[in-house]
Amino acid sequence: MGTGTYVIRGGVEGRERLRLLSEVMGPSTRALLAEVGIPAGSICLDVGCGGGDVTFELARAAGPSGRVIGVDLDETKLDIARREAGQHGLSNISFEAWDVVEWEPGGLFDVIYARFLLTHLPNPGALVSALRRHTRPGGVIIVEDIDYRGHFAEPDCRALARAVEFYTKSVQARGADPHIGPRLPRLLRESGLEDVQMRLVHPAGLHGGVKLLICVTLENIADTILAIASPPRRSSGRRSKSSMPSHVILTPCSADRASSKRGVVTGGRGRWEKIGGWDGLPDVRVRTSKTDGEHRVPTESHLTKGQFSNSLSRNAPLTLAV
Ligand SMILES: C[S@@+](CC[C@H](N)C(=O)[O-])C[C@H]1O[C@@H](n2cnc3c(N)ncnc32)[C@H](O)[C@@H]1O
Numbered sequence: 281m282g283t284g285t286y287v288i289r290g291g292v293e294g295r296e297r298l299r300l301l302s303e304v305m306g307p308s309t310r311a312l313l314a315e316v317g318i319p320a321g322s323i324c325l326d327v328g329c330g331g332g333d334v335t336f337e338l339a340r341a342a343g344p345s346g347r348v349i350g351v352d353l354d355e356t357k358l359d360i361a362r363r364e365a366g367q368h369g370l371s372n373i374s375f376e377a378w379d380v381v382e383w384e385p386g387g388l389f390d391v392i393y394a395r396f397l398l399t400h401l402p403n404p405g406a407l408v409s410a411l412r413r414h415t416r417p418g419g420v421i422i423v424e425d426i427d428y429r430g431h432f433a434e435p436d437c438r439a440l441a442r443a444v445e446f447y448t449k450s451v452q453a454r455g456a457d458p459h460i461g462p463r464l465p466r467l468l469r470e471s472g473l474e475d476v477q478m479r480l481v482h483p484a485g486l487h488g489g490v491k492l493l494i495c496v497t498l499e500n501i502a503d504t505i506l507a508i509a510s511p512p513r514r515s516s517g518r519r520s521k522s523s524m525p526s527h528v529i530l531t532p533c534s535a536d537r538a539s540s541k542r543g544v545v546t547g548g549r550g551r552w553e554k555i556g557g558w559d560g561l562p563d564v565r566v567r568t569s570k571t572d573g574e575h576r577v578p579t580e581s582h583l584t585k586g587q588f589s590n591s592l593s594r595n596a597p598l599t600l601a602v
Pocket residue numbers: 283284285286290298301302327328329330331332333334351352353354357378379380381394395396397400
């Protein structure tokens with residue numbers, strides 16, 4: 281199954297990123313579910329469930345007399361979720377691989393939940409309407425989603441601004457909306473839902489997962505950035521225009537992932553610009569990928585600061601260091 285319009289790397293790496301996301305969002309999500317109230321015995325649906333972190337919460341709340349289905353298009357994440365559901369002793373849960381854009385669930389649900397899914401869909405209103413049709417009278421739809429403009433650093437940080445720009449352009453290039461948050465009440469009302477309510481949650485912190493998430497997200501959209509930066513050739517042989525740089529990113533992060541010494545280096549056409557964060561990093565692992573005809577072949581090397589400029593002059597197309 282393909283990845284639809286989803287811009288973030290899937291599979292095991294994508295699942296690991298979602299653990300970090302859940303570390304950041306877990307407390308507010310649990311508070312929201314408690315506030316809404318998931319009665320025991322509820323039949324629940326978690327659309328775009330990823331690795332199932334919230335599906336597990338719903339299954340615990342619904343209890344043995346309830347049932348939860350998690351749906352996602354990423355079969356690797358779903359396999360991991362099935363295994364972990366067993367480890368948590370949750371037998372009232374099942375996971376199904378579907379593209380939600382094409383999926384028509386069988387039956388009605390008491391609770392339908394979606395976190396950070398609508399932002400990835402070109403037509404989120406169509407899905408909300410479909411979900412409403414599958415909500416039992418008196419049931420509830422719970423949506424958590426993002427406004428990517430909310431990122432901030434004090435003092436301002438160019439690396440952060442660049443990372444936000446890359447993410448924003450990646451999602452927009454797939455026709456979706458990285459700023460969907462404020463649109464949610466209208467989308468829900470337009471689908472015919474009543475009694476729509478809204479809360480604003482803004483995770484912030486001085487260290488830990490909330491700061492790391494943007495770096496890990498940047499690492500995990502590298503493939504999308506490259507794809508957008510190097511659009512396929514037209515029949516004329518010319519590449520179509522792209523607003524993204526032709527070479528992508530390095531995110532030098534110190535070996536200690538919790539360290540604040542982070543930065544982003546961007547480059548294009550042999551000119552590379554350091555935005556910040558390099559100083560004091562003893563060793564940087566750089567993952568590049570070369571193209572051998574059709575395939576991207578990942579390579580990895582360790583660089584010191586001195587070696588770094590040499591490697592850049594070779595115009596290594598990509599990315600990422602830890
Ligand atoms: C940002 S993740 C959020 C995962 C989960 N809701 C959570 O909060 O941990 C978005 C998830 O939606 C899935 N997804 C994106 N587009 C989808 C589609 N069209 N159909 C099904 N799943 C989709 C992705 O595979 C990914 O697992």
